[in-house]
Amino acid sequence: MEFETVIGLEIHAQMKTRSKIFCGCSTEFGAPPNTHVCPVCLGMPGVLPVLNRQVVENAIKLALATELTINRENRFARKNYFYPDLPKGYQISQFELPIAEHGRVEIEVDGARRWIGITRAHMEEDAGKLIHAEHEPESYVDLNRAGTPLLEIVSEPDLRSPDEAVAYLKKIHAIVRYLDISDGNMQEGSFRCDANISLRPMGRQEFGIRTELKNMNSFKNVQLALEYEVRRQRDVLLDGGEVVQETLLWNPDKNRTEPMRGKEEAHDYRYFPDPDLPPVFIDEEWIERMRASLPELPDPRRQRFMTAFDLPAYDAGILTASRELADYFETACATYDQPKKLSNWIGTELLREYGPERIGECPVRPESLARLLIMIEEGAISGKIAKTVFAAMLESGTEPDVIVKEKGLVQMSDEGALQALVQEIVAVNPAQAQQFRDGKTKVLGFFVGQLMQKTKGQANPQIANKLFRQALAAGPE
Amino acid sequence: MKITRKEVEHVARLARLELQPEEVERLTIQLDTILNYAAKLDELDTGGVAVTTHTQGAGNVFREDLVHEALNREQALANGPDQNGEAFVVPRIIS
Numbered sequence: 001m002e003f004e005t006v007i008g009l010e011i012h013a014q015m016k017t018r019s020k021i022f023c024g025c026s027t028e029f030g031a032p033p034n035t036h037v038c039p040v041c042l043g044m045p046g047v048l049p050v051l052n053r054q055v056v057e058n059a060i061k062l063a064l065a066t067e068l069t070i071n072r073e074n075r076f077a078r079k080n081y082f083y084p085d086l087p088k089g090y091q092i093s094q095f096e097l098p099i100a101e102h103g104r105v106e107i108e109v110d111g112a113r114r115w116i117g118i119t120r121a122h123m124e125e126d127a128g129k130l131i132h133a134e135h136e137p138e139s140y141v142d143l144n145r146a147g148t149p150l151l152e153i154v155s156e157p158d159l160r161s162p163d164e165a166v167a168y169l170k171k172i173h174a175i176v177r178y179l180d181i182s183d184g185n186m187q188e189g190s191f192r193c194d195a196n197i198s199l200r201p202m203g204r205q206e207f208g209i210r211t212e213l214k215n216m217n218s219f220k221n222v223q224l225a226l227e228y229e230v231r232r233q234r235d236v237l238l239d240g241g242e243v244v245q246e247t248l249l250w251n252p253d254k255n256r257t258e259p260m261r262g263k264e265e266a267h268d269y270r271y272f273p274d275p276d277l278p279p280v281f282i283d284e285e286w287i288e289r290m291r292a293s294l295p296e297l298p299d300p301r302r303q304r305f306m307t308a309f310d311l312p313a314y315d316a317g318i319l320t321a322s323r324e325l326a327d328y329f330e331t332a333c334a335t336y337d338q339p340k341k342l343s344n345w346i347g348t349e350l351l352r353e354y355g356p357e358r359i360g361e362c363p364v365r366p367e368s369l370a371r372l373l374i375m376i377e378e379g380a381i382s383g384k385i386a387k388t389v390f391a392a393m394l395e396s397g398t399e400p401d402v403i404v405k406e407k408g409l410v411q412m413s414d415e416g417a418l419q420a421l422v423q424e425i426v427a428v429n430p431a432q433a434q435q436f437r438d439g440k441t442k443v444l445g446f447f448v449g450q451l452m453q454k455t456k457g458q459a460n461p462q463i464a465n466k467l468f469r470q471a472l473a474a475g476p477e
Numbered sequence: 478m479k480i481t482r483k484e485v486e487h488v489a490r491l492a493r494l495e496l497q498p499e500e501v502e503r504l505t506i507q508l509d510t511i512l513n514y515a516a517k518l519d520e521l522d523t524g525g526v527a528v529t530t531h532t533q534g535a536g537n538v539f540r541e542d543l544v545h546e547a548l549n550r551e552q553a554l555a556n557g558p559d560q561n562g563e564a565f566v567v568p569r570i571i572s
Contacts, residue, residue: 017542018542018543019540019542019543019544019545023545024540025544025545025547026544032550033550033563033564034550034553034554034563034565035547035553036547037547037548037553038545038548042548042553050538050539050540051538051540052539052540052542053539053540053541054542056539073536075530082493083570084565084567084570130570132569133569137568137569138567138569139566139567139568139569139570140561140563140564140565140566140567141564141565141566142564143553143565268487268491270491273530273531275530275531278531278533278535278536278537279530279531279536280536280537281537
């Protein structure tokens, strides 16, 4: 039997703010446990939470970027449950009137583009962190993260494969990074994702029984966990069994999903409006002010790269994967106006060392990369030497001209100087020379290689080719 | 009856309350009385009244995104039933 996969994702993006959502404690990551806490985020009685304006502005930006409709009046609600990382016994979230609903983003998988619906986005506070003791039956509660602002983004069950789910996740990730409203760091947990997944016989309308997957803290783990769960559910269904509705944790060490033990509860959160927080009203003027502050987003930028720089879709997609990388490319392009050559170089040499998210850490400034490519263009260095120079630039951040000068890497383009070496190489390799004359012109590569060895790669390859052709055509002396 | 024994037991479990059978019996009757009293409000015609969650008429109360000084850790942990100087210590829940 053929099955169709149905996936919906819940993304929690930690908002990039200095202070927490309802109090002025710092949101900085990695501080010693329980040093960024106050009576509000500790859930002491009698305190009053006050909403951080920046959180609302970040949410409005996301709504505008994903075609969500902003609720002009939205409210906070209490989601009640007991867990040691939740000091108040309830999480302040949004329920009936979230800040935004009914949006969509376009994804592309294997060249096919599809719109994926977004059910809603709402503001809420994060819980604290539990550290489980190795050998004792106890856990340690760190409340630094409690009260950190989150934007929860819930997709429609529109995703039909693990590939689509990852493409959607990457799209939302790119958008929050472009908007600069979340740092999107999956390892540090500032961009998390849970998935609901079910299978149904191809062509059937009703959804199958779903499981919820958690603990997938990288794009790769999301892909692997969903692929595993598709196989597992298919096996259960093909055996005539029924999928059990449960929460599963991805175990990256064992490469499988496992039932989550302990936290399972009847989900009965008894939501009710939080009396401490008055409603949020968002008027046209505020929305338009936020709209005016939006940067160019990944999709339009990709389109522009294709038309303005005449780049293939593939290149444009890679270069706009992050705002930093796209900025890097455009800055370099302003100095070296050969977009495709620049794209090739970035795609191979640069991204191998610094991925789109890490480009900000790269010590090579875009202007310096452009300068390096200009040096190739002008014949000052060969493409091969340029790679050596680039490696040195990555290590030290030094300008290419300086490295070429210091290391004596200037390309040898002087025919006179090369001629003697060419003659010598031809003379000591009579067999290969004869092969060339017999029509096996491929051995030219062998000769050029010999010259490159002797000149440590500095011979200008075009001139080397020309000189060997002349020398070999001239025949044995 | 506005509420059943079963619902009382469910709510007690959600609130982590351990109730004796006779307490369940007594609370079911008391809660039923309270709910019946509150149900008087249902007699009002609220057809023309907007859904109201807040009565003060306030909205858009914000704070600017500024960091204030945190409690020192000793104070922060002082009220915990068990702590180790760095963190609150709780029984392990996930096995």
